[in-house]
């Protein structure tokens with residue numbers, strides 16, 4: 001039985017004061033829902049938000065990491081630094097990183113391996129663009145991202161990795177995949193995991209859906225057999241709505 005995971009990617013929002021308020025409210029409103037809840041603030045807020053959530057039922061995540069342990073990588077952060085601040089999760093290969101910052105699948109794979117090495121749970125994001133979906137190559141695109149992203153991951157890592165299927169055309173657009181569209185790709189991903197890591201690992205790995213998840217569509221999406229939670233962007237910036245998504249996972 002996979003415990004549902006509801007993670008809020010705050011992206012480059014909000015201010016420190018608003019972030020603290022949001023984190024406190026998320027802690028208050030998501031108590032006892034029976035799912036795992038994680039907040040993923042932007043870099044300058046991670047420490048302050050960690051001071052609020054670490055030690056509560058709400059987990060802490062980071063939006064990115066560099067594959068190296070330390071060194072001359074101006075502007076970057078190492079996984080061990082996030083661990084020191086109490087983080088447990090890190091996003092790897094979010095489509096905004098792939099598209100806006102030129103991250104290749106191979107580089108994303110190095111990040112996933114570094115996250116495991118440093119004691120973090122990578123949330124590997126995969127997903128196709130609208131053009132790719134319309135060209136009928138969704139499975140090929142997702143496969144390439146899984147092959148490279150999980151190149152250094154074995155069956156023994158099953159409890160320490162999370163996949164997020166995030167169709168690029170659904171991110172921040174208000175246009176979510178239908179529950180059937182999402183379930184079809186999730187089932188495909190679980191099948192791929194079964195072939196490459198074994199049936200037991202595939203059953204244990206959580207696969208989140210991300211892309212315009214909100215309180216009004218969460219129940220149907222989270223009710224699909226292979227959808228084990230949600231990676232929420234815009235709707236995670238408002239505590240009541242985010243908590244309603246978490247409640248919908250029950």
Ligand code: PEP
Nearest residue numbers: 171172210211212233234
């Ligand atoms: C995301 O950024 O991962 C995301 C899914 O964003 P949104 O919920 O705003 O579509």
